[in-house]
Amino acid sequence: MTDSAVTPQASDQYVQSLARGLAVIRAFDANNPVMTLSEVAARTDLTRATARRFLHTLVELGYVRTDGKTFALTAKVLQLGYSYLSALSLPQLAQPHLEQLSLKLGESTSAAVLDGPDIFYVARVATRRIMNVGITVGTRFPAYATSMGRVLLAGLPQAKLEAYLTTAELTPLTPRTVASVPDLRAAVERVRTQGWCLLDQELEIGLMSIAAPVWNHNNGDNVAAINVSLQAQAVAAQPDSAKYLDHVRQEVVATANAISQDVSAKH
Structure with missing residues (x-):
């Protein structure tokens, strides 16, 4: 730096x-x-x-x-971001929905916003630690290598997405990471078309996640994303992994839609 x-x-x-x-x-x-x-x-x-x-x-x-x-x-440093988080009102709106989603699926759930080239966690319900790095409110990860990041990038106006792609440093974090501009552009476009994102071990080997966008329907802004974190080994052990992932996707999208309604109603 x-x-x-x-x-x-x-x-x-x-x-x-x-x-x-x-x-x-x-x-x-x-x-x-x-x-x-x-x-x-x-x-x-x-x-x-x-x-x-x-x-x-x-x-x-x-x-x-x-x-x-x-x-x-120290914990006092959290005060520096408290006003920003409170102004969003998103954590308070999202938390009960994330808790319900976590209870349904038995998995960790999170909400994040886009902050420069990174995602910034604003809410979190953890059931167990499945990453080498612990995730808490305030954790940051590169947007290109996360499911919530892909969803948030897909929600950007095209000009802002192109600006991101021009300046982002795309580093292969695992052998599965999409780390070239053409491939990332195509991946973001798929997310934009389907309205959700499944990420398979691009941030860390063994970690999968499914994310969906949270919208403010009053102005059409993609204000946040939520996700569910999954262990790849546990998914593979399911009798029908494709059916299981589709079930998780439906729950994540439904939860994101419910949070979107609350956000839109408040604003």
């Missing part, structure tokens, strides 16, 4: 110290929840002295904790 990556075209209103402080916070993620000073400096392209000042400032403000050797975010 470099300063130029944080702000390619800094204006005269740009505050570099604020950008660097936010870069330090963003350096922590699911794969790097606890880091040393050197690791933070390396991930932010800051000098050790600069990284130390920002880290200790965040410690004094309560956003970071330290044992003297390593650093980690």
Whole structure:
């Protein structure tokens, strides 16, 4: 992460110290929840002295904790995104529907929105951990390699989709990942046509998921996506895996439609 990556075209209103402080916070993620000073400096392209000042400032403000050797975010950092999530009202609307869906299927369910090149989890009901990386509200994954990301990309106006395809860094996360622009464009178009997405082990081997869009029918915006996470091995063990996946798809689409009605009614 470099300063130029944080702000390619800094204006005269740009505050570099604020950008660097936010870069330090963003350096922590699911794969790097606890880091040393050197690791933070390396991930932010800051000098050790600069990284130390920002880290200790965040410690004094309560956003970071330290044992003297390593650093980690505290729960207080969630306050930075609370206003955004509350304004959406989506988590509150989606949560009971996700809980009902999880209860029906016995699987984990989630809701996410598109945030730049990533999806951002805004609601989650977990039954068990089936990924190497734990998923919580606030978790981010690249949109191109997730079922909810494909659904959200399919809901973009064509010009915005093309802009995404032009700038996205498509990396094969597994041997199954769709990681070329022509293939991804075709995959998104299929999702747009059918109205849902089945992803088979593109984000992580052993993980499948089915997602559907949440719409605000008042303006036609695709405001979010929901999904159900499945273990590929468990799906394969079903007497009729195709029939089982179709059942899950129907439940996911029905739940997404119910959330869409609530979103549209509230707005």
